[in-house]
Amino acid sequence: MNAEAPIEPAPPDLLTEAAPVMRRRFSADWMVALLLPVLTGVAWEAAVRLGLASGRLMPPPSRLAVTAWGLIRTGELQTHVAATMTRVAFGFVFGALAGTALGTLTGASAWMRRLLDPTIQAIRAIPSIAWVPLFILWLGIFETSKLALVSLGVFFPVYLGVLSAIQGVDRKLIEVGRVFGLSPAKLVWRITLPAILPSWVSALRTGLGLGFMFVLAAELLGASEGLGYLLLDGEQMGRADSILVAMITFAILGKLCDSLLVAVSRPILAWQDTARTRL
Amino acid sequence: MTEFTGRHLAVSHVTKTYANGTQALLDVTLEAAAGEIVSLVGTSGCGKTTLLRLIAGLDRASGGAILVGGQPTRGTHRAISAVFQEPRLLPWLTVAQNIEFGGQDLVPSDRRGRAAGLLERIGLAGFGQYLPKNLSGGQQQRVAIARALIGHPGILLLDEPFSALDPFTRATLHELLLGLWRELRPTVVMVTHDVEEAVVLADRVVVMKPRPGRIAETITIRLPRPRDRLSPLFDAAKRRVMQSIDRSLSEHAPPAHKQATEGSAFWW
Numbered sequence: 001m002n003a004e005a006p007i008e009p010a011p012p013d014l015l016t017e018a019a020p021v022m023r024r025r026f027s028a029d030w031m032v033a034l035l036l037p038v039l040t041g042v043a044w045e046a047a048v049r050l051g052l053a054s055g056r057l058m059p060p061p062s063r064l065a066v067t068a069w070g071l072i073r074t075g076e077l078q079t080h081v082a083a084t085m086t087r088v089a090f091g092f093v094f095g096a097l098a099g100t101a102l103g104t105l106t107g108a109s110a111w112m113r114r115l116l117d118p119t120i121q122a123i124r125a126i127p128s129i130a131w132v133p134l135f136i137l138w139l140g141i142f143e144t145s146k147l148a149l150v151s152l153g154v155f156f157p158v159y160l161g162v163l164s165a166i167q168g169v170d171r172k173l174i175e176v177g178r179v180f181g182l183s184p185a186k187l188v189w190r191i192t193l194p195a196i197l198p199s200w201v202s203a204l205r206t207g208l209g210l211g212f213m214f215v216l217a218a219e220l221l222g223a224s225e226g227l228g229y230l231l232l233d234g235e236q237m238g239r240a241d242s243i244l245v246a247m248i249t250f251a252i253l254g255k256l257c258d259s260l261l262v263a264v265s266r267p268i269l270a271w272q273d274t275a276r277t278r279l
Numbered sequence: 280m281t282e283f284t285g286r287h288l289a290v291s292h293v294t295k296t297y298a299n300g301t302q303a304l305l306d307v308t309l310e311a312a313a314g315e316i317v318s319l320v321g322t323s324g325c326g327k328t329t330l331l332r333l334i335a336g337l338d339r340a341s342g343g344a345i346l347v348g349g350q351p352t353r354g355t356h357r358a359i360s361a362v363f364q365e366p367r368l369l370p371w372l373t374v375a376q377n378i379e380f381g382g383q384d385l386v387p388s389d390r391r392g393r394a395a396g397l398l399e400r401i402g403l404a405g406f407g408q409y410l411p412k413n414l415s416g417g418q419q420q421r422v423a424i425a426r427a428l429i430g431h432p433g434i435l436l437l438d439e440p441f442s443a444l445d446p447f448t449r450a451t452l453h454e455l456l457l458g459l460w461r462e463l464r465p466t467v468v469m470v471t472h473d474v475e476e477a478v479v480l481a482d483r484v485v486v487m488k489p490r491p492g493r494i495a496e497t498i499t500i501r502l503p504r505p506r507d508r509l510s511p512l513f514d515a516a517k518r519r520v521m522q523s524i525d526r527s528l529s530e531h532a533p534p535a536h537k538q539a540t541e542g543s544a545f546w547w
């Protein structure tokens with residue numbers, strides 16, 4: 001039977017083997033993905049230049065570029081982006097930590113689940129924006145109340161994701177841990193946590209998306225800087241171009257943050273035996 | 280001396296009724312001496328897996344006791360390790376780490392050393408850094424065996440470990456298992472559907488019958504090892520076991536129509 005082993009041709013690291021192919025696919029994907037927005041932009045630009053549309057309510061890309069450049073040159077856009085991203089970052093960290101901790105607690109202990117989960121679910125049923133007046137009363141109108149709102153938005157998907165992932169961990173793998181004498185704490189550390197990692201990353205991505213949604217809600221309800229403020233300002237001044245610049249900036253930031261999360265998590269999820277090669 | 284007693288297994292009047300009322304085992308008594316290989320055979324649903332899970336401490340018996348080295352066990356026992364029907368490797372650990380996982384009580388240097396030795400022993404010397412998903416089913420099952428043996432268990436439980444493999448792979452794994460058994464001399468309790476497998480490996484074959492699961496007969500195989508599968512004596516032993524299984528079925532068999540309704544009830 002030992003004679004069988006040397007014949008095995010499989011490369012020791014399938015990741016490096018597949019990398020060039022994936023990179024080529026990746027750049028092709030990029031081009032395909034950009035096709036629709038670029039074509040739409042070109043068509044709109046042409047329509048405005050040819051006088052088919054006024055472009056007042058829907059400014060063409062060239063106008064947006066000029067506006068964006070103006071905002072960047074004065075440093076205004078950077079200030080707004082920094083303000084928004086700081087809120088998202090802190091809110092995300094707090095919300096994700098709390099969601100992970102409570103999800104682990106209620107997932108690992110049936111007793112904790114009976115104690116905590118009904119209350120958490122009830123709180124979840126409150127539309128999160130309804131918290132705004134209370135947060136402002138409690139925490140003031142400045143940063144703290146905004147962070148609280150973003151954290152709340154991030155918390156629920158992460159909590160739910162972690163809880164259901166823990167309950168869904170394969171009993172068979174848990175039994176392996178039990179047979180080999182793992183203590184309950186070690187069982188969580190060595191089996192439950194690695195097993196839920198993929199779901200956890202998905203939950204974090206959902207949470208991050210909601211974080212962006214809630215930061216906007218917080219900023220629309222009163223802020224002196226941030227992309228939400230830029231949006232509101234654009235509305236009051238009748239400037240569709242700055243509204244659109246703010247929206248596009250949101251799109252770019254959201255996508256960048258999500259990609260960052262995926263890139264960071266990819267190496268630790270390489271063990272997954274799934275059809276999707278990329279998250 | 281502790282080595283010796285830790286390898287003695289006794290199942291004493293064990294009964295298991297599942298929460299849904301299924302009586303899976305009724306008054307099962309079984310003893311395995313240190314270093315003995317016992318195989319459990321019997322039709323599907325006669326409680327073989329249930330019995331193994333009770334011994335492993337993964338489920339609790341409704342009555343009776345499991346004794347290791349004369350001591351009743353509660354829950355899992357450090358002397359007992361197991362190979363399941365599926366490899367059940369942890370997909371996020373490499374092959375070497377999976378083997379090391381079985382040696383929780385070892386100091387890290389020992390663990391690494393033994394894992395390296397076992398990797399070689401199971402013919403996967405260059406595969407330590409592979410992930411389980413990059414191994415074939417037979418290779419994964421070999422890793423599972425290595426994982427079960429790294430801690431030098433007193434008692435090794437196997438639940439149809441080779442049933443998903445082709446006959447050639449199975450035969451090589453029988454050799455591997457016997458080779459490792461000769462070195463470490465654990466007491467082995469192995470469930471199988473394959474009569475030939477039972478006769479190749481076991482000192483004693485325990486035939487079980489279903490509904491409720493009981494022991495029908497115990498057959499001692501007095502063939503010297505290594506066993507020649509083609510010898511007439513081997514054939515005679517095999518026939519003996521098959522006859523016993525047939526007998527346990529026919530004496531149990533309820534009227535045909537009743538069996539049919541039970542079958543359909545089971546499916547629904």
Ligand SMILES: Nc1ncnc2c1ncn2[C@@H]1O[C@H](COP(=O)(O)OP(=O)(O)OP(=O)(O)O)[C@@H](O)[C@H]1O
Pocket residue numbers: 297298299301302303321322323324325326327328329330492
């Ligand atoms: N968790 C469970 N809950 C309820 N009934 C169960 C459970 N596990 C097994 N049973 C029942 O107990 C009986 C014995 O099952 P067991 O899995 O031990 O059989 P087995 O001999 O291993 O069968 P096979 O050869 O098909 O693996 C069966 O009737 C089965 O339906």
Ligand SMILES: [Mg+2]
Pocket residue numbers: 327328329
């Ligand atoms: Mg079974």
